[in-house]
Amino acid sequence: MTSPYGIEGRAAIVTGASRGIGLAVAEALAAAGARVCVTARDPEGVGRAAERVGGIGLAGSVADPAHLRELTELALREFGRIDVVVNNAATNQPYGPLMDADPDRWREAFTVNVEAPLRLVQCVWRGWTREHGGAVVNICTEGAGHVGPHVGAYGTGSTDSNRTRDTASSTDFRSPPPSASAHSTSTSPRSIATPGSAYLPKTTVTGTARTGPGK
Numbered sequence: 221m222t223s224p225y226g227i228e229g230r231a232a233i234v235t236g237a238s239r240g241i242g243l244a245v246a247e248a249l250a251a252a253g254a255r256v257c258v259t260a261r262d263p264e265g266v267g268r269a270a271e272r273v274g275g276i277g278l279a280g281s282v283a284d285p286a287h288l289r290e291l292t293e294l295a296l297r298e299f300g301r302i303d304v305v306v307n308n309a310a311t312n313q314p315y316g317p318l319m320d321a322d323p324d325r326w327r328e329a330f331t332v333n334v335e336a337p338l339r340l341v342q343c344v345w346r347g348w349t350r351e352h353g354g355a356v357v358n359i360c361t362e363g364a365g366h367v368g369p370h371v372g373a374y375g376t377g378s379t380d381s382n383r384t385r386d387t388a389s390s391t392d393f394r395s396p397p398p399s400a401s402a403h404s405t406s407t408s409p410r411s412i413a414t415p416g417s418a419y420l421p422k423t424t425v426t427g428t429a430r431t432g433p434g435k
């Protein structure tokens with residue numbers, strides 16, 4: 221049966237796809253007929269995820285600009301196209317009272333949560349989207365609107381991240397040729413039970429990232 225999403229044969233990059241929401245998204249894209257390239261830092265996790273989605277993977281940190289260039293080159297080499305970018309990788313560190321937060325770790329979080337999504341979109345824009353169009357999906361967070369205790373760094377970074385991801389990839393997604401269209405969307409999950417949300421009180425978790433058979 222043809223996928224109702226019209227994604228059959230398209231190619232996608234999903235960051236932070238070794239577990240949690242990213243893995244669920246990668247699996248959903250693959251199930252809809254897309255070819256998927258996954259990334260995360262842990263090579264074993266990346267290998268497992270690539271196998272699960274029947275796609276390819278490259279281990280590395282999104283904080284490393286060279287990794288983002290290599291990721292883009294790999295997907296273009298293997299798939300010949302990149303139709304979808306899902307900016308999902310993020311960190312909620314440094315966790316704890318802001319008054320105790322190490323500003324250097326705060327800066328690292330901004331690199332992962334704010335700078336990396338822009339860099340990846342720029343790489344893909346230059347390599348594919350500018351000429352052929354495509355879509356960017358930014359996984360943001362509701363936490364930007366109401367920052368809770370101990371997640372001040374994540375919350376403030378998320379506010380910038382939401383804005384950067386929105387403006388970098390929609391306002392500036394201009395002038396593709398008439399035959400192509402480029403667009404972006406952001407989605408802000410509520411509390412989803414994943415390894416990354418394990419620090420949240422159980423009562424605040426409202427959903428699960430469904431992966432694997434029987435989802």
Ligand SMILES: NC(=O)c1ccc[n+]([C@@H]2O[C@H](COP(=O)([O-])OP(=O)(O)OC[C@H]3O[C@@H](n4cnc5c(N)ncnc54)[C@H](OP(=O)(O)O)[C@@H]3O)[C@@H](O)[C@H]2O)c1
Binds near residue numbers: 281282308410417
């Ligand atoms: N879960 C929730 O309740 C919730 C709510 C709102 C928004 N979100 C957002 O949803 C997204 C995914 O959250 P999640 O709960 O699924 O997180 P998670 O379970 O912690 O998974 C994070 C994924 O990102 C990868 N990752 C982390 N740092 C990375 C880096 N520097 N470079 C490359 N990959 C990196 C991790 O693999 P490695 O450790 O191997 O790198 C893993 O694959 C995040 O953007 C988060 O802000 C989640």
